[in-house]
Amino acid sequence: MIDAIKRNWRVGLLVVAVLGATIVLFTPMFAPDPGAEGIGNGTDTGSADGITNLQFGLDLDGGTRIRAPLVGYTATDVEFNGDDPATVASNVAGQLSNTTSTGVNAELDDPSEGGTGAVEVTDANVSETEFTAAIEAAGYAYDGVRPGVTEETLEATIEVIEGKINEAGLSGGSVREIVDASGRSFVLIEVPGEDRNDVEELIAERGTVRIDIFIPNDGNGTRNRAVVTQDDFENVGTASRSDGGGSYVPVSIVDTAPAGEPTPAQQLQQAIGQANQQAGNPGTDGWKCAANPADRGKCAGDYTQSEEPRLLLVVNDRVVNDFGMDGGLLQSMVQGTWANDPGFRLTTGAGEDSFQRAQQISINLRAGALPAELGEGSSSYISPTQGEQFKTYSLIIGILSVFAVAGMVFLRYREPKVALPMVVTALTEVYTLLGFAALLGYPLDLAVIAGFIAVVGTGVDDLVIIADEVMSEGDVSSKTVFDSRFRRAFWVIGAAAATTIIAMSPLMVLSLGDLSGFAIFTILGVLIGVLVTRPAYGDILRMLLTDR
Structure with a gap:
């Protein structure tokens, strides 16, 4: 008994793979976390079906997909x-x-x-x-x-859109970069269960942002609210690195207004001057975090503890950053000349995270405006009803493909002990692959389903090669003869598998949208076949066809 187990350990490995797939597919501990990230696209873009732990992408769950380049x-x-x-x-x-x-x-x-x-x-x-x-x-x-x-602008754009999707509470939405065959980058936006018009409006929608001034006054600070409002920002640049090791975001304020009214730039200039006067600051060195020259540049972490005025960046009524002011810039505002050229930089100082903080500030200041516009691309919407139909059709196609393969195998060999294990082995290969999909949190879509069907086809081809090789030269009742013929067949299978993996690897590595999912699961299926199911089928055939 022990010798038989040792000789047919590959069958045991197949059983273990099937049991592992069952645990992953049906055990609650492997249920998908709505906020978890998957390898497919950086975020969970699908939802579990309620029975298994499988997740479905837009093709099978419904939703909106937008694919567009950035203009520039x-x-x-x-x-x-x-x-x-x-x-x-x-x-x-x-x-x-x-x-x-x-x-x-x-x-x-x-x-x-x-x-x-x-x-x-x-x-x-x-x-x-x-x-x-x-x-x-x-x-x-x-x-x-x-x-x-x-790449910096592309990443900033993706982060802006991700922020919009998260703020809107659209679970499962994802934004990522994909690259076409020519190497051009596109932004791919996928939002399950949402109408296309709603998603497009969400991307174009602006948030609420303003700049307030904090004025220290005998230890009791006051806030001059909304000195710069949403519509007063004329331009907001992207984050840039300065020569001194720090980072900054260039901004400018609107310098036009109806006749007889002050411009937003003049209003900000006046507010800065009043705040400076109210704080009793001569303004020669600008606004720092502390009055003591030895402590200047060392912010207390809480703007209310500052001894000098601070500019506050407020996004959706929440203070997300506070800034001091350079002495030269402050002097130009106090003297009334800054409004003639109303641009300035919001700096984040030095440090490893300086540029990242500058990028976030730029995103906040844009208040939802994209760093670069989305160009002409493609968009599609699949209704939840249509997604359910795709699920049904995919299941029907999968069943038909299995029956078609089974029928051809029985017609070819006319022996149930050869054909039946072949069909069962092919089905266990697909089942194990589904377990991997659930384990990785990869949402199933039509491209992945196509990969599964390709795996069934290539898998049965390999099993046919094994059966033909071991039965083509007559009597195969000897285990030694069987093993010799099986090794020859396995060399052919191994070479074919290597060719498939090499051919599919570029599609898996490059961000080519749906083709990546097709390539990933085709390669996974080939690896499972070569390492688990093909050897197990060989052991099953040896047990059934040999007697000595």
């Missing part, structure tokens, strides 16, 4: 000629008549490489020809210009 152009390997990124962006923007300085962004890649970096324009009104002409007119050499934006 990026010049690569731009020689900054020693200029800082803000100066480069300003010089290039100065050569464009139909955009503002915050419509152009510059990012220094590595100062040690001669001061080269990337320059992008995110204004939809600027053409590629105009952009290249502006860079050349500004005196900067560059390697080339490509459609799209920088």
Whole structure:
């Protein structure tokens, strides 16, 4: 008995795989967490079906999918000629008549490489020809210009959209980057159970943001509310790194108003001057976190403990950041000259997380406005009813494929002891693969279902190769003869599996949307087949066909 178990341990491994898949599929401890992340797309985009722990994507659950590029152009390997990124962006923007300085962004890649970096324009009104002409007119050499934006802007856009989806309470929504065959990046937005128009309106919707002023007054601080409101922001740039190691976000305030009324920039300038006077601050060194020169730059963590005024960034009625003010900027406001060119930087100081904080500030200031507009792409909506139909059709197709394979196998061999184990083994392979899908939290969609069907086809092909090889030369009652023939068949199967894995690997590695799911589960199925089910089928055949 023990010798038989040792000889047929591969069958035992198959049983263990089936039991493991059963536990993962039906045990509550493996039930999906709505907030958990999966390998498929960075977030859980599907919902469990209530019976198993499987999750379904938009194709089978219903919802909206939007796929679009970001509008803009990026010049690569731009020689900054020693200029800082803000100066480069300003010089290039100065050569464009139909955009503002915050419509152009510059990012220094590595100062040690001669001061080269990337320059992008995110204004939809600027053409590629105009952009290249502006860079050349500004005196900067560059390697080339490509459609799209920088990776930083792409990440910021994804984070803005994710924030909108989360704030709206849309569970299971996901936003990620995908890349087409030409290497161009797209933003893929998937929101289960929501209508397409609602999702598009959500993306375009702006939040509530304003700037308040905190004024210390004999230890009892007061807040001058809403000195800058949502509509007063004219432009908000993307986060940039400064030469000193810190980071900043460039912003500007509207400097126009109806005749006889002060502009928003003038109103902010006046409010700053009044706050400075009320706090009794001469303003020569700007607003710091503490009055003691030795402690300046060391914020207490709570703006209410500051000894000097602070600018407060308020998003949806919640203070998310507070800022001091540079001495030169404060002087220009006190003297009344700043409103003539109402731009300034919100800085985050030095530190490892400086740039990340600047990115978050930029996102907050945009109040839901995307760093770059979504261009023309594709969008689709699958109703929940249609998703249920797709589930039913997928199940029917799967059953039909199994019966079709079983019928062909019986017609080919006319021996139940050869054909029946073949069909059962193929089904256990699919069942084990479903267990992996539940374990990984990968939502099933039509592409994944197609991968399952491909696995059934390639799996049965391999099992047919095994059966033909061991039975093609007559008597196979000897275990030694069987093992010899099985090894020859397994070499052919192994080579075919390696070819499939190599062919599918680029689709799995590249972010090519639905093709990634197809490739991932085809490769997983091939690996399960080569490592578990094919060897187990060989052991089953040996037990049934040999007697010595």
